[in-house]
Structures are given as structure tokens and as C-alpha cells.
Amino acid sequence: MFDWKIDNNIQLELLEPSHAKELFRLTDENREYLAEWLPWVDSVQQPEDTVQFIEQSQKQWFKNQGFQAAIIVDGSIAGTIGHHEIDWQNYKTSLGYWLGESYQGRGIMTKCCDAIVRHAFDELDLNRVEIHCAIDNQKSRAVPERLGFIKEAIQKEAIQLNGQFKDQVVFRALSSEWKKEA
Secondary structure: EEEEEOOOOOOEEEEEEEHHHHHHHHHHOOHHHOOOOOOOHHHHOHHHHHHHHHHHHHHHHHHOOOEEEEEEEOEEEEEEEEEEOOOOOOOEEEEEEEEEHHHHHOEEEEEEEEHHHHHHOOOOOEEEEEEEEOOHHHHHHHHEEEEHEEEEEEEEEEEEEOEEEEEEEEEEOOOOOOOOOO
């Protein structure tokens, strides 16, 4: 397990079974809010579904395909962040993330994404990181925009949300273009 301190109030913890109950509760309490933008929400109907997700994410970690982490804010799970599978042949990945509604608007996700992108470039030596968002999801889109990602493409009807196909925007950051810490 890793424990990654982002700031005095925020840390990331590799997802493990002990997170399942709290993570399911957060998902369930935010179901309507999350379902507007995240197609997987309807498939999480009971705590066992969260346990299965955590087991899959542990396999991802052990296979060196990236990680899924709980975002811990002031001691409570606020959401998750992680890699979609790392493509080691092409040195790229994409990130997925979400926060409970009450944690929105505090800069939490921007800080977490910044840390993970820096790690991808500086520690994993990846060349490209992408973030895909439903085109109308302004809160999710604001994260890569604040971090200086480049809007690279709009994929027509690339994501199905609530029975309707929606356009998706692809943002990218390249290692050669990424801002370096002073």
C-alpha cells in the first residue's frame, strides 16, 4: 500500500478492501449527481460491486498497469483518482477521477491530478497523459484546463450517459511540454 500526501488535508491511498464500505457509501450518497457524467455508476448497486472494483484495481497495480487511489480529505474518502491502463509500448495513459458533490470547488482534484501527472512524467517516464470528459461536464473539464492540458479532439457520441450518446473532449499533456517545478 502507498500513502501519498498531497497537502496538509489531502492524501491518496491505494485502494484496498478496507476502503470498500466507505467508498460504496460515498458512491451511493452521490449516485444521482455522479450518474449524470459517469457511466459506471449504475453498475455499483451493492457494497460487493465496490469490493470487485477494488480487487480489479489491485490486480492493475500488481501488473504494473497503473493504480486507483482513494482521495482522502480530512480523514474521509472524498472520491477516487487513477490511471486507466498504462500503455507501456507507447508510454501513455489516461486518468479517471471523481469527487463527491460536497467536495467540489475546493481545488482538491486539481491538486491530485497535478501530482499524478508529475508522477507519470517524472517517475514512470511516460510521454503522454490524457483526460477524457463529457463535453458538457464543465467541472471535470476545468481540471485539465487549469493544469494547462491541450484540448486535442472532440469525439462525437463517444460516451453513453443515461441512455444517450454524448460527445467527449480529449485533453492531453506531453512530457516535453509539461511545466517543470522551479
